[in-house]
Amino acid sequence: MSRETPARGRRPKRGRTRQALMDAALDLVARKAPFSSLSLREVTKRAGVVPTAFYRHFPDMSALGLTLLDESFRTLRQMMREVRQQELPNERMIRGSMETFFTYVRNNRTHFLFVSKELYGGSATMRQAIRREIRLFVSELAMDMARFPFLVQVSAEDLQMMASLVVNSVVALTQEMLELDEDDEAGQREMLILAEKQVRLIYFGVAQWRSETGAPA
Amino acid sequence: MSRETPARGRRPKRGRTRQALMDAALDLVARKAPFSSLSLREVTKRAGVVPTAFYRHFPDMSALGLTLLDESFRTLRQMMREVRQQELPNERMIRGSMETFFTYVRNNRTHFLFVSKELYGGSATMRQAIRREIRLFVSELAMDMARFPFLVQVSAEDLQMMASLVVNSVVALTQEMLELDEDDEAGQREMLILAEKQVRLIYFGVAQWRSETGAPA
DNA sequence: AATATTTGTGAACACGTGTTGACTGAAAAT
DNA sequence: ATTTTCAGTCAACACGTGTTCACAAATATT
Missing domain, CATH: 1.10.10.60 (Homeodomain-like)
Incomplete structure (x- = not known):
């Protein structure tokens, strides 16, 4: 040539x-x-x-790491935002968000293996950056939940607490899922079912939540 | 002689x-x-x-690591077992377990910083060992929950799922707590309150749980 | 077509790494 | 009292590390 x-x-x-x-x-x-x-x-x-x-x-390895981190979350943020903007009511939006999230993680396995291992094992700035991304999801979820009719008079603090519970659980299960073999289809499906059950369980609790005293209805 | x-x-x-x-x-x-x-x-x-x-x-560094890991969990297991054997009924036992756990982590901060960073960032055998310890707590909690009157006819699988939700949440909050400064008393207290709220929320959900269809009462 | 700017190469450096082997003093066992 | 075992030091090795510098090829600019 x-x-x-x-x-x-x-x-x-x-x-x-x-x-x-x-x-x-x-x-x-x-x-x-x-x-x-x-x-x-x-x-x-x-x-x-x-x-x-x-x-x-x-300039150095840590710059590569931060670039990788940005690449991991950039398009995910966009996808999640699109789901949110569909304005689906209540639990349907939660379900939709979870599905798009899990399939995204699955299609970008290596990226999130990277993230998972850096979340607590990385440098200080790396850890901070990742936790900032996670907190963003928590805040957005809390805003969505604020529109739930039966949560309309729950304090912002409690909403944040509920949202962080959901997100933390999803993150934990994501990390467990990433420990499975890439081609373990059954295991992955099982994990997703488990995640849905857990989130559903949390929402039963949310529905019962009343005041900051924590007394059930 | x-x-x-x-x-x-x-x-x-x-x-x-x-x-x-x-x-x-x-x-x-x-x-x-x-x-x-x-x-x-x-x-x-x-x-x-x-x-x-x-x-x-x-013999090598990984042997040191496994020794450290054992040292981290050995006495914790024993303490948790003692709490369990007090046979406190229902939620009181949960509360007691959580308190002893958190104070133990606090008194052994460096050990659990070590554990936290190895959970997903360590070698394969290290990760497996830690997750085995965690699964042990999940199983024991599930056994305790099986004795709750309102959970008496929930499937073992669902009990496991509920227990893992609780444990995962506690683990996540523990890791977040470890990111705080050691002398940030206020932050630590805040974290513990958050943890209690989240677990209470989960138990509201558990109380509503009925069949495997997941339909609320 | 001539020049300038990226972008990749190769050699070299000063240093940290895991592991070896021979050696030594102190405690334990005889 | 003598021997054996333990628990530490010291020197040395072969190798991987991040980073530097000068240089050449491919592309962009003129």
Whole structure:
């Protein structure tokens, strides 16, 4: 072809390197160790690139990590927002949100393996960034719940508490699901059923919630 | 023979190195990085000991890790069992279990910082070991709940599901609590109140639970 | 067509890593 | 009192690490 200078085979990398580095990192995370204990050289080697090429795209490893984190949540946020804007009433929206969330996680398995391992094992700034994303989901869910007719006079604080209970549970089950083999279809389905049951259970409790005294109806 | 040899009892009078290694590891975890990304030399340096001394006590780092893990849960299991054996009825036992758990975590902060970071970021065997401990709590809680009068005819599967919801929530809040500063008394109290509220909320839901169809009363 | 700017290469550095082996003093066992 | 076992040190190794610098090829700009 037109573009082949022999010498020592070193051509087809042009431009693709940045993405190759990100892919390599996720690949290593999925099969080896958490991102925070990956080495720069390890990543470049998997990407088929010389170590120094890394610096052309990221100042250091933690910058790569934050980019990966952003990539993990950017389109998820958008999808969840679309679900919310359908203005489905009450529990239907919850159900819809959960389904889109789980299928998204499933289609981006390596990304969330990365996130799961960094949530508590990563650097301070990484942990903070992830928890900020999670808190965002909690707040949005709380806003949705505020429109539930039977929750209309529950304090904002209690709404936040309920929403965080739901989100924490979903996160925990997501992490458990990620521990399963990728092709364990049965296990994954089981996990999703479990998640739905748990959220339903929580909503039974929510429906019974009255005042801040915590006394049931 | 011997004037003071108590059968096969205590040997290490001067050998305090083993404990020093464990303390050093926990210290580093609390202030730096997850255990899984600590180096052997780092630990021995902090312990004030030469690197090769490590091998007199542990074959490798992962052995140290498993020892630390056992130390974290051994006495906790015992305490929780004692609470259970008081045979307190219904919700009182739950409340008691939660209180002893949280105060125990608080008194062993570094141990559970270690556990928290390894739960999803550690090696495969480490993760498995921790999740086994957690599942144990779930099973015991499910057994306790089975004796609740209003849950007497709930399927074992659903009991497991409810118990795992409670435990997962407590674990999540514990991890969040561990992210706070050690001397943030207010934050810690707040966290505990939040935890109690969430568990109470779940129990409202549990009380409403009927059949596997999931239809409320 | 000539020049400038990206983008990847290769060699080199100073250092931290796990693990080995031989050695030593102190305690335990005889 | 003598021997054996334990628990620590010290030196050395082969290797992986992050980062630097000068250089060359591919692309963009003129």
